[in-house]
Amino acid sequence: MGRGDLSDAEWARLKPHLPRNVGRGGRWKSHRKVINGILFRQRTGVPWRDLPPRFGKWKTVYDRHRRWSADGTWDRLLRAVQADADAEGRIDWTMVGVDSTVVRVHQHAAGARKHTPRLQGKRTHPERHQPDEALGRSRGGLTTKIHLASEGGRRPLALLLPPRQWGDGPQMTDVLDRIRVPRPGGGHPRTRPECLSADKAYSSRRNRRYLRRRRIRHVIPERRDQRAHRRNRGSTGGRPTGFNRDQYARRNEVERTVNALKGNRAVATRFDKRAYVFQGTITLAAIRLWLRP
Template structure:
């Protein structure tokens, strides 16, 4: 077993959930070896062609990763691990929300346009994801050309932004990709709607945190109304301009938002979760042209954080 490969305990947690049959009824290449190849690439950020020979043909490893990113297999494995953790009471449901910008490598540009319906021109077969968006959902990541691949120009250059919700033990619960120039506040409801941890027995998935913490970028009437409507308690500081505006309106300005400064100190959990994610070099720099493949890469890194924390 090489450094970073699945341990026997980690493999046993995943083995029963993996697909049994290959494409067109054939047999898959050894799942464990291929997954270890994906982990090696996610951890080191090497080009797929430079994978060591012990993982088998690099094309097999890459195609498996692309397929499982498109059909939701990586997201399914993550949700299974989260469900097992929740069943044992090991998830802290004080959830923090934030985002991080990821610099896109020059090789991430130039993806072929996805053809419109009825058109035979455009990308390769198998490039269309069946399930995209946040981990475990069918929501679209974006729309348009470069925006559809979640690439945008920001002060950091050519970037993609990862919006995430992290539970109290610094593990990501949900992921959303947007172009790098998108703001944080408008994505709060999208991120929280992706929080969905299945039950191991009977019952609906848990999708409502006990408490949500976020910084000033998320303070808006729209976000506070959304959280109140869902019955989610929250700690989000007000910006100074909002405080002045409310004060100038007098009694029409309403009451100040409650703020628990001691509880707000726990918001650093999402910063530490981001730090863990960016310890994977293929997450810290985006090399993939397709947004759903990059989301699969981030999901694999998240899966390993859950398995090893």
């Protein structure tokens, strides 16, 4: 086992949920070696062609990562390991944090082809292609924004790559709607935390109504302009929003989750041209966090 490879304990958690051999030629052989190759590239950020020979052919490693990113295999694995953690009582539902982070885009990740005959093929999954590939332009150049929800144990519950540089506030409901932890015994998946923490960027009437409708307590500070506007309206402005400073101190948990994800060089800097492939890279980083005890 090399540095950064799956340990025996992590492999034992992940192996039962991996796809089985299907089709001709046994194309799903050597799952562990291939996944270790994907993890090596994710941790170091090296080009796919520069993978060490111990992981096999680089094309095999890349193709499996791209395919599993396109067909939702990484997403299903993330939900499976989350379900195992919930059954073991390792998910802290008392406080879930929502935040976003900006990722610098490498120059090699720009310029993805659009509307070419090759992209219309079935194996390329054209339905997963975004028109803008989740790229936005800022003063520093091209960037990608990642929105996520994290539980109290500093592990991601949901991830979202919106188009371009959409604001944080409007994305809160979409991120929370992506929290779906299956129950081993069947039934509806678990989707509702007890309390939510977020910064001032998520303070809006729309978000607070959404949280009240779902009966989720929240700790979101009110922006100064919103507070002044509410006071100017007098009795029609509504009651002051509740805010618990001690609970808000736990907002650092989601920020530490972001730091753990961006500890992988292929997450901190986007090298993937396609947004769905980069989504798979982030999802695999989240899976690795859930596999650790």
